[in-house]
Amino acid sequence: MQLQLKNPIVFFDLETTGVNIATDRIVEISILKVHINGTEESRTYKVNPEMPIPPQASAIHGITDEDVRDAPTFKAIARELARFMEGCDIGGYNSIKFDIPLLAEEFMRAEVDFDMTKRKLVDVQNIFHKMERRTLEAAYKFYCDKDLKDAHSAEADTKATYEVLKAQLERYPDLKNDVAFLAEFSNFSRNVDFAGRIVYNDKDEEVFNFGKYKGVKVEEVLEKDPGYYGWIMNGDFPLYTKKVITNIKLRKFNNQ
Structure with a gap:
């Protein structure tokens, strides 16, 4: 075939x-x-x-x-x-x-x-x-x-x-x-990043898929806990995951 x-x-x-x-x-x-x-x-x-x-x-x-x-x-x-x-x-x-x-x-x-x-x-x-x-x-x-x-x-x-x-x-x-x-x-998930640390919820919103904020919108977390972004950027996370989170952060900033 x-x-x-x-x-x-x-x-x-x-x-x-x-x-x-x-x-x-x-x-x-x-x-x-x-x-x-x-x-x-x-x-x-x-x-x-x-x-x-x-x-x-x-x-x-x-x-x-x-x-x-x-x-x-x-x-x-x-x-x-x-x-x-x-x-x-x-x-x-x-x-x-x-x-x-x-x-x-x-x-x-x-x-x-x-x-x-x-x-x-x-x-x-x-x-x-x-x-x-x-x-x-x-x-x-x-x-x-x-x-x-x-x-x-x-x-x-x-x-x-x-x-x-x-x-x-x-x-x-x-x-x-x-x-x-x-x-x-063949795709089981709805990943935003390749590693699956950020996924889409049923409203097509980006949410964290790990840690204490699992299931919470990324935009909300970055707004109420700015230090979480710094922790991720300095942590042992994939570069592409960091890029995705940074893009979400910049998108929120540019829309204000």
């Missing part, structure tokens, strides 16, 4: 130093770009994270400090990646919760303006969990009847994700072969 595309779509997977979106770094990124006519091209990069790779992370993906010692930093390849992904919708496996927020952080640290908010985001894991609830290896076996070799290799996981999505479209008649539909269907 060929995906019906209005825009090219890139499937990508990251291997990282850990799972903290704000502080961990990419050590490998693989991107599979599917053009509107169905042709494919892929790129895989080892990345020097400019920090030690913890042994527990290496045990999962097999990438060590020695493997990336001479690799380029993310900043060195950021503009090339942005050009390759420009104008594309984005697909991945567990990408909405982890890969997209972390990639957004890396682009911001590299000072490359790469806006993912206007793109359709298809999370194959969320489709799978809504339909079957298992892991990528199990999904690959279930949908494609293949064993996933080299699991936790970014390139293998990326290709498997793309194959699983096509198999899902063939298996479930209710799934539309349309990226806009798949993006909406």
Whole structure:
């Protein structure tokens, strides 16, 4: 089956130093770009994270400090990646919760303006969990009847994700072969920022999704407790989350 595309779509997977979106770094990124006519091209990069790779992370993906010692930093390849992904919708496996927020952080640290908010985001894991609830290896076996070799290799996981999505479209008649539909269907949340610290309530108002002000409008909190903004700006929060809160603060100021 060929995906019906209005825009090219890139499937990508990251291997990282850990799972903290704000502080961990990419050590490998693989991107599979599917053009509107169905042709494919892929790129895989080892990345020097400019920090030690913890042994527990290496045990999962097999990438060590020695493997990336001479690799380029993310900043060195950021503009090339942005050009390759420009104008594309984005697909991945567990990408909405982890890969997209972390990639957004890396682009911001590299000072490359790469806006993912206007793109359709298809999370194959969320489709799978809504339909079957298992892991990528199990999904690959279930949908494609293949064993996933080299699991936790970014390139293998990326290709498997793309194959699983096509198999899902063939298996479930209710799934539309349309990226806009798949993006909406595979998104469990209504995040304002990628990390889900700020979400929309049922009135489409931005509210905090954590801490003592969970469920309270961001504008209200910033007005009645100005110090909370400073605490967030100085805290261990993702850069994109800080940007979203700052934009809300500036919007309120400009409307006064």
